[in-house]
Amino acid sequence: MAYTARSRRTTAVLATLSLGILALSACNGDADKDTSAAPSTAASSSAAGSDAGADAPSTAAPGDGGSGSGTGGSSGSGGSTPSSEPGADDGQDGGVGMCETADLGYNVTVASRPVNHALLTATNKSGDACLLPANDLVITIPGLDGASEHMGPAGKDWMLKAGERAYAGILFSRADTAGGKSADKVEIALTASESPTTVPIDDGPVTVNDGQVTSFFGTAEDALTY
Known part of the structure; x- marks a missing residue:
């Protein structure tokens, strides 16, 4: 009879230990989920900021090397329009x-x-x-x-x-x-x-x-x- 009582106590202790291990594992699992989710949120914020910057108009002045200077250079590179006034001589009056x-x-x-x-x-x-x-x-x-x-x-x-x-x-x-x-x-x-x-x-x-x-x-x- 003494053996039977000891066995039951042993079984109860083992069951209690098993429940503690499961609870601890569950807590660690939730912590891991929170930790793994944080980088994803930060990456999304970073990507959103990058896209917003790409859509924003350039404030670089012509000649500064910004994306706007290329457009300005293109519009200003055209040749002068010749004069259509009567008597125009293409600027050669002086010669x-x-x-x-x-x-x-x-x-x-x-x-x-x-x-x-x-x-x-x-x-x-x-x-x-x-x-x-x-x-x-x-x-x-x-x-x-x-x-x-x-x-x-x-x-x-x-x-x-x-x-x-x-x-x-x-x-x-x-x-x-x-x-x-x-x-x-x-x-x-x-x-x-x-x-x-x-x-x-x-x-x-x-x-x-x-x-x-x-x-x-x-x-x-x-x-x-x-």
């Missing part, structure tokens, strides 16, 4: 000199209308742009005294690019003036200080009793209006 008589080629043709007129066509053959003196054109008709007078409105000096043409109208005879002389050429100079060049009159000769000339124009129609 353009006055046209000289020898810079241009000339053609004088009798006009069908108006009567007693001829059309002067001047072409820039120099290969470079030059400023054309609009009001200084000197036309001399052999057989008449002095240079032709100017008629029509005063013009304005303008740039004649290489290969471009300018036009002037020449009146060589008045219908209300009797008589005249025959002429088959004219002498042309852009200014009175230059030596003239002699140009034949296409479809000539013509009868001359007067001499008048317009300023230079950009079209033949304008030149023959006066």
Whole structure:
């Protein structure tokens, strides 16, 4: 009987020890769960902060090397837009000199209308742009005294690019003036200080009793209006 009582006490002690071990294991397990969960929360917070920083606009000034400077550089790298204003010469005004008589080629043709007129066509053959003196054109008709007078409105000096043409109208005879002389050429100079060049009159000769000339124009129609 003593053996049986001792056995029961031993069994009870062992059961109590087993329950304590289970309880302790359970507590350690909960602590492990809390400890393992903490890094996950911290990592999530770190990731969220990183994403927010990527979406935020850059405050770097152009040239600081920030992401915004690349965009600024791209928008400012375009070439300047060329000017569309009349008379624009791509910024070359400072290097353009006055046209000289020898810079241009000339053609004088009798006009069908108006009567007693001829059309002067001047072409820039120099290969470079030059400023054309609009009001200084000197036309001399052999057989008449002095240079032709100017008629029509005063013009304005303008740039004649290489290969471009300018036009002037020449009146060589008045219908209300009797008589005249025959002429088959004219002498042309852009200014009175230059030596003239002699140009034949296409479809000539013509009868001359007067001499008048317009300023230079950009079209033949304008030149023959006066």
